[in-house]
Amino acid sequence: MRTVKELRLAGLFAYLAALVLGLLFSLLVHVLLGGEGRLGWKGLNLYGLLEGLVFLLVFSFALAVASRAVRVPCLTLLTAGLIAPTPxxxxxxxxxxxxxxxxxxxxxxxxxxxxxxxxxxxxxxxxxxxxxxxxxxxxxxxxxxxxxxxxxxxxxxxxxxxxxxxxxxxxxxxxxxxx
Incomplete structure (x- = not known):
């Protein structure tokens, strides 16, 4: 049986892993498209929207895989361990x-x-x-x-x-x- 502290750490690590994967795949798409994507403060274009979509898809998929792998309550996972499960x-x-x-x-x-x-x-x-x-x-x-x-x-x-x-x-x- 895992303690609240262990579940919070597992939620944090799973969230950070999903975030890093999402950012890496988004960067990969950015590089493959020649660095033309803009999604943010300076402008917006189709390549930027594609990069953002890739980030959302990879991040969501990685969170789904992580939730099954580490068996952490959803709220703990989505808040990166900030909201602890009930002891x-x-x-x-x-x-x-x-x-x-x-x-x-x-x-x-x-x-x-x-x-x-x-x-x-x-x-x-x-x-x-x-x-x-x-x-x-x-x-x-x-x-x-x-x-x-x-x-x-x-x-x-x-x-x-x-x-x-x-x-x-x-x-x-x-x-x-x-x-």
Whole structure:
């Protein structure tokens, strides 16, 4: 799972690579046409429009290829990493905590603690699920990276070290994606 910082860098590098490719192909067309193209402040002609069109096509195609290659959210890619994807900690909702099975009232998902340390999750199955069996991710992982987990699991825990920050239910995740 990639963190927000890694996705921002991947988006920046992919955007810059697409920009450089677009500029290089535009320069190649400019040279092939004898340097007659003008598209800008001093004038405009057909060769200049052709150079601009080549830039747009190559840049767009390179962005499309880059988005598939690095799997970065579209907004992060198009802003060259300036707009970061949502971290998992922002989607996580705190879980209620119980110290014993007798305190569990049977409503919702709760975190079972023993001696102040989380040991399992109640409310997902008919029995206690040990913490190791529930998928968990670090708080700084990008939420867009969690999609494969939610295809198999109804809930993902968000942790920071040994501390459980909260949980993301499948419905909340898909609502965040707009699905």
């Amino acid at each position: 998992a900690r922002r989607l996580a909702r705190p879980l209620s905590r119980v110290a014993s099975l007798e305190a569990y009232e049977g409503r919702g998902v709760v975190l079972l603690e023993q001696e102040g340390r989380p040991v399992g999750v109640l409310g997902l199955a008919d029995h206690i699920l040990p913490l190791e069996e529930v998928p968990s991710v670090e708080a700084e992982v990008a939420a867009s990276e969690l999609y494969p987990l939610f295809l198999r699991q109804p809930l993902v825990l968000v942790v920071r070290g040994e501390e459980v920050v909260g949980a993301i239910p499948r419905e909340a995740f898909f609502r965040h994606l707009g699905i």
